[in-house]
Each structure stands twice: as structure tokens, then as C-alpha cells.
Amino acid sequence: MMRTVPELPEVETVRRGLQHLLGTSSVIARIELLRRDLRRRLPAALATHFTGQPITALGRRAKYLLFETPVGTLVSHLGMTGTWRLAQPGAEREHDHCYVHLRDGRRLAYRDPRRFGMLELQLPGAVLPVLKLLGPEPLVVEDFHATYLHGRTRGRAVALKTLIMDQRVVVGVGNIYAQEALFRAGLKPARKARTLRRAELERLVAEIRTVLTEAIAAGGSTISDFRQAGGDGGYFQHNFQVYDRAGQSCAVCATILRGGVVGGRGTSWCPSCQR
DNA sequence: CGAATCACCTGATCGC
DNA sequence: TGCGATCAGGTGATTC
Numbered sequence: 001m002m003r004t005v006p007e008l009p010e011v012e013t014v015r016r017g018l019q020h021l022l023g024t025s026s027v028i029a030r031i032e033l034l035r036r037d038l039r040r041r042l043p044a045a046l047a048t049h050f051t052g053q054p055i056t057a058l059g060r061r062a063k064y065l066l067f068e069t070p071v072g073t074l075v076s077h078l079g080m081t082g083t084w085r086l087a088q089p090g091a092e093r094e095h096d097h098c099y100v101h102l103r104d105g106r107r108l109a110y111r112d113p114r115r116f117g118m119l120e121l122q123l124p125g126a127v128l129p130v131l132k133l134l135g136p137e138p139l140v141v142e143d144f145h146a147t148y149l150h151g152r153t154r155g156r157a158v159a160l161k162t163l164i165m166d167q168r169v170v171v172g173v174g175n176i177y178a179q180e181a182l183f184r185a186g187l188k189p190a191r192k193a194r195t196l197r198r199a200e201l202e203r204l205v206a207e208i209r210t211v212l213t214e215a216i217a218a219g220g221s222t223i224s225d226f227r228q229a230g231g232d233g234g235y236f237q238h239n240f241q242v243y244d245r246a247g248q249s250c251a252v253c254a255t256i257l258r259g260g261v262v263g264g265r266g267t268s269w270c271p272s273c274q275r
Numbered sequence: 276c277g278a279a280t281c282a283c284c285t286g287a288t289c290g291c
Numbered sequence: 292t293g294c295g296a297t298c299a300g301g302t303g304a305t306t307c
Contacts (some may be wrong), residue, residue, distance in 0.1 A: 005299080005301075006301090007301095008280090017283095035280090035285075039283070039284090039301090039302075040303095040304090063301080077301085077302090078301095079284090079285090079300090079301060079302085079304095080284085080285095080299080080300055080301060095285085112284095112298095113284080113285050113286070114283085114284045114285050114286085115283085115284060115285085116283070116284065116301060116302075117301090119304095130302090130303095138302060154278080155277095156278095157277080157278075158277080158278065158279095164280095165301090167301085167302080174300075174301070175299090175300060175301085176300095245297080263279090264279080264280065264281085264300090265299090265300060265301095266298085266299075267302085
């Protein structure tokens with residue numbers, strides 16, 4: 001099955017799946033840490049801090065999942081290969097790093113083969129340093145708009161694609177949706193950020209928002225063990241127009257899509273549609 | 276300071 | 292068939 005790295009739509013899909021599973025009355029019995037050396041070392045306090053606490057809400061900030069409890073928040077980043085799933089006895093898998101045992105007997109498992117993800121503990125009233133640096137949510141219209149983005153592009157020589165993947169500028173956009181949004185906006189990934197005109201900034205903001213919204217509606221691009229009711233996982237991957245399509249023809253103008261490296265990552269674009 | 280590059284990690288894929 | 296090389300990329304550190 002095709003897997004893609006979790007960006008905002010995939011994390012939001014996981015959040016909804018978890019929220020559906022957990023409802024509003026799930027209580028944590030205990031947390032079991034199988035190995036702590038993920039991208040950052042998991043705090044040992046995770047194992048005991050949440051014992052007996054209800055999960056009052058399932059939130060999301062950028063690509064971080066937030067398990068809210070009265071004594072703090074379990075913050076989870078999926079990195080590139082992280083997944084949450086329900087794992088009943090016997091369903092253990094290699095690379096399961098954390099089990100959240102619920103009082104009703106169910107067990108949530110965090111699995112992450114590459115260990116690029118992380119779990120953190122955030123106390124009430126505190127904000128983790130990694131969350132402090134984050135830019136605006138792209139789907140919050142009053143926070144993310146052309147005027148804001150103009151301020152962040154001024155004087156910046158950085159490639160446009162790198163800019164919109166910078167989580168300090170705007171959150172949730174990774175290598176896939178950056179490429180898709182730039183294609184839709186008709187902007188070349190390597191374009192220097194400072195050269196954008198007002199109308200182009202407006203298009204970029206609009207297309208980032210649109211592609212993320214469409215992807216959320218499609219349940220993301222398949223990555224998760226959580227499924228929408230009656231569905232079989234996300235299906236937005238069928239809507240990719242440039243991602244991983246270098247050498248194939250543009251869906252709009254049939255020009256052969258180009259491939260290269262921008263910001264150290266594989267990138268493809270239409271040399272005709274994108275300027 | 277901003278921009279570019281590297282490191283982290285495992286599984287899938289490719290070429291010989 | 293086997294095996295080493297290569298690639299994938301979110302994020303934070305390092306280098307230029």
C-alpha cells in the first residue's frame with residue numbers, strides 16, 4: 001500500500017481517527033515505553049505522569065498531535081514513519097515504541113520504524129520550545145494571508161519551496177503539498193521568495209489552503225491505520241499532479257515535468273505552467 | 276545574520 | 292539469488 005510522509009492533512013486525519021476512537025471519556029491506565037531513543041530521548045516521566053488521567057481532547061498544532069489531559073499534554077510528532085493504532089493483545093509489532101493502555105482495556109500503540117518522531121510531555125500553562133517557534137496555521141484565514149506572507153518573503157533569497165516548508169513561516173506544509181501548491185499557483189519551486197508580486201502571493205496562499213483542504217477531505221494521502229467510516233484510507237495521492245511525476249507529462253499542458261533538487265529534497269514541476 | 280548542507284534512521288528499490 | 296548502494300524526507304544541528 002502506498003505510504004506518504006505525514007503532513008498536515010495526514011496528521012489531521014489521524015487526529016480525527018483518534019478522536020473518534022477515544023471519544024471524550026477515555027482514561028489512561030498507564031503508559032509503557034518500550035524504547036526511548038527516538039529522534040529525541042523520550043522523557044521517562046511519560047510513563048507515570050498521565051496515570052489515571054482522562055483524555056479530554058485530541059488536538060493538533062502544525063504536524064503535532066496533542067493528547068490533552070488535566071495534568072498536561074502528551075505531544076506526538078509522527079516524523080516520517082510514525083503511526084498510532086489500536087493494538088489489542090497479540091497485535092504487537094516490531095518498532096512499537098510506546099503503548100498507551102486505557103482503563104477500558106484497549107491499547108494505543110505508537111510505532112515508528114525510523115524513529116524520526118517524538119513524544120513529549122507539556123505541562124499545563126507551558127509551551128514546549130518546539131511549539132513556540134511555529135508559524136501560523138495555513139487554514140486559519142486571519143493568520144495566514146498574502147500580507148503576512150509578504151512580510152516573510154521580503155529580502156529573502158531562499159527558494160519559494162523552501163520558504164513554505166519552513167515551519168516558522170507557515171506550518172503543516174511538507175515536501176509533497178509544497179510541490180502541489182506551487183504547481184497549482186503556477187510558481188516555480190526555485191523562484192526566489194523576494195521576487196513574488198502581490199497577486200502571486202495571493203495565489204500561493206489560496207492554493208496552499210485549497211490543496212490542504214482537499215487533501216483533508218480525501219482523508220489525506222494514505223498513511224494511517226485509521227480509516228474514515230466505511231472507507232479504506234486516504235486517497236488524495238491519486239490527485240498528485242507533480243509529486244514524484246518528473247519525466248511524465250503535465251496534466252494541464254502535457255509538457256514533460258522536470259525533476260531536480262530544491263532545498264535538498266526531490267522536487268518536480270512543470271517548466272511551462274510554473275514561472 | 277541568512278542560506279546551504281549534513282545527520283539522523285529504516286525499508287524499499289535498483290544495479291550488478 | 293544475494294548484496295551493497297541509493298533514495299525517501301521532517302527537523303534540528305552545523306557549516307559557509
